[in-house]
Amino acid sequence: MNGSRRLPLGTAALTLTLLSVVLTGTAYAAKPVGSGKGASTEQTGGADKTGIYAAARIQYSGSVAKNGGTGNVTSSDVNWEPPPCWYAPYLGAKDFKKKMSKDIDSQMNAPGMGGHAGAALSELQRHYEDEYGWTDTPGYEDYNVENDGKGMFWAAVENPDEPDPLKRSSCNDLPFWVPNGQAPPPQYEQAITPEILAALAYQHMQLPDTKVTLAPEAITKVNLPTWAWLDKAVFDEVQATAAINAPGLNLQATTTAKPVSLKLEPGTEDAETYPASGECVINNDGSIGAPYAKGRADETPPCGLKYLRSSGNGTFKLQATITWDIAWEGTGGAGGDLPDGTFGNDQAVTVQEIQAVNR
Incomplete structure (x- = not known):
């Protein structure tokens, strides 16, 4: 299995910054919509007009806060926090290639993208096209399109209810491939799990008024x-x-x-x-x-x-x-x-x- 981890110090900050520009919306911070008690809400990065499946939706049901916002339950443990971000399925291989290729080409041709910025974008492109990797971060051949339909690229999703932008952006690994039916590699500790979903349900839970x-x-x-x-x-x-x-x-x-x-x-x-x-x-x-x-x-x-x-x-x-x-x-x-x-x-x-x- 190919996996993409953080870039080595020296190119990491620049390349990840460029990645956030290229993949606008990769680190989703979409607000949930709808909802009242007993209703269902969704938190999603959405799908584009062509129907590309982008950022797996989280659906809430049961007793959840109105408008999908944070509920009114307060943890008795001051050190407990809901997850600030997580990794979730983003796009299939062909759709990922289409988006990455288009956005990288657009950024490469933008003014001021020479020097280190252009080199970082070039490395990012090689990572997904030519199996160019760093240490334990092997790359992909042609965006892994030969396995399209057999898996998805996963990417970061920001918790929109986390007020600290540094925490929201702590999921800063490059998008990585996960075959269908398999769990992400263990090094991706923030990949979505039932436990993370339980914490999000806790965060959005609506408790009844306490009028004695x-x-x-x-x-x-x-x-x-x-x-x-x-x-x-x-x-x-x-x-x-x-x-x-x-x-x-x-x-x-x-x-x-x-x-x-x-x-x-x-x-x-x-x-x-x-x-x-x-x-x-x-x-x-x-x-x-x-x-x-x-x-x-x-x-x-x-x-x-x-x-x-x-x-x-x-x-x-x-x-x-x-x-x-x-x-x-x-x-x-x-x-x-x-x-x-x-x-x-x-x-x-x-x-x-x-x-x-x-x-």
Whole structure:
């Protein structure tokens, strides 16, 4: 198998810069389109008007963020990051040759392309035409067209939701050939896999709003225990799926988030929480806390809080944050755990003094 790795120091920066000019769109950063909860979105470099298959589409389905943007789940692991880029099928051999030949010829004839710039382009052209390579980067004969239909050239795809351009461009290997049905060589660690798809599904997952039910609702009294709970009917596991399909490649991964606990933060230090940690664990039936009912006024709520002073003319911002246990399953039985995710909302709570009447 032929594979193309990074160029040696000295020609790498110039040649890769020229490559980005020649293969405009090779490192795709296309925004996903469409989508709402339960809908499907696509992230794609697109196909041109002739139908050339360019940059395998990633399709999202399940509970994904509106407009295909980044979801609202936040990883509890500050060191975890979704993939900034990856390698995916780009073009078949004949279409790759057509595009490369046309774009290289255009750049070679452009003003100012002499000297080192012209030499770098010439090396790039030889790499795909004459088997010219560097160290462990063997080249190709005539763009490998004798194997057209038996595989595809893979190229870099940028994650459009990664804000750091240096990270987005970290997939800087030249396009390389992968036969249909075979995995890319192991040195291409960022080649698309079910695990990468699972991380992208995590990134785009849309979690439900975390509005807890309170009793008393919205307006409570100083030193009066306020019950808080979430019913299982409105609080259940969430799934998002990312899939990629191309000639010889069909991968998918489903990421599942299961709620495990509710964290209450009263919005003021002058308050107590039940339990004292403010962390309400999930019940066996999937609910959190317990609904308040008549006759339970003297009981301590299993999940709730008590304000120790009035909110005056304003309100306290009660923050209710759910922690979600997140795992994934993918093609070929792959799977594993991802960092816990969190998502929370603020709720305005008015706290009044208990008025006493003297007679």
